[in-house]
Amino acid sequence: MPTIALLLISNVFMTIAWYGQLKFPQLSTPAAILIGWSIALVEYSFAVPANRIGYAHGLTGGQLKIIQEVITLSVFAVFAAIVLKEPIGWRYLGAFACVVGAACFMFVGRG
Numbered sequence: 001m002p003t004i005a006l007l008l009i010s011n012v013f014m015t016i017a018w019y020g021q022l023k024f025p026q027l028s029t030p031a032a033i034l035i036g037w038s039i040a041l042v043e044y045s046f047a048v049p050a051n052r053i054g055y056a057h058g059l060t061g062g063q064l065k066i067i068q069e070v071i072t073l074s075v076f077a078v079f080a081a082i083v084l085k086e087p088i089g090w091r092y093l094g095a096f097a098c099v100v101g102a103a104c105f106m107f108v109g110r111g
Helices: 002-023 029-056 061-082 090-107
Strands: none
Touching (some): 002 029
């Protein structure tokens, strides 16, 4: 499943680009933006091929998006717990359950 692997790598970089700067409040906003965009360029280099491969192999745009959302929430939960030291509570679990439920709707009864 190269699409899933590439989306996973993409989301690790995306999470670092978007939320890594929270660990460095001393950075100016312009510096945080430049660093974030530099990391996001790497993220984009994985996301674009992931979506192109998935689409070429029969996944719809909606299915690709919901896969990405499930991966994003999973990666962010790990990042929040390890890097930001935020507890994973019922809200994370509930949000994850809702996104997984949405994913089920996207894949059930294709056609």
